[in-house]
Amino acid sequence: MGTSQRRAVRNYRSRLTERGLARFEVLGRDSDRDLLRSLARRLAEDDAEASRLRAIVDRAVAGEPPRTGGILAALRRSPLVDSDLDFSRAHEEGRKVDL
Numbered sequence: 001m002g003t004s005q006r007r008a009v010r011n012y013r014s015r016l017t018e019r020g021l022a023r024f025e026v027l028g029r030d031s032d033r034d035l036l037r038s039l040a041r042r043l044a045e046d047d048a049e050a051s052r053l054r055a056i057v058d059r060a061v062a063g064e065p066p067r068t069g070g071i072l073a074a075l076r077r078s079p080l081v082d083s084d085l086d087f088s089r090a091h092e093e094g095r096k097v098d099l
Contacts, residue, residue, distance in 0.1 A: 020046070 001009075016023060021044060028036060039057070043050050059066070075081075 013023065026036060039053075042053055
């Protein structure tokens with residue numbers, strides 16, 4: 001490799017480092033190549049979707065069971081939690097039916 005090529009590679013890698021990215025090699029099945037590349041591209045965006053995807057993959061790889069109580073936590077975050085709504089109904093006998 002010539003001097004200019006080495007300098008170009010060094011500059012490219014330094015630009016990646018400035019963006020917080022790193023280049024690395026992964027061994028895997030040939031059929032998973034596109035999947036791994038698209039996953040790496042999505043994770044490199046580093047937005048909310050990438051954080052969610054990172055957490056999902058991390059849980060799947062760790063082998064932990066899914067957390068429970070997600071619905072209860074969502075209900076507790078609801079804006080209606082302290083609104084003192086009255087959900088009681090008046091009791092009515094109903095109509096008489098002649099059978």
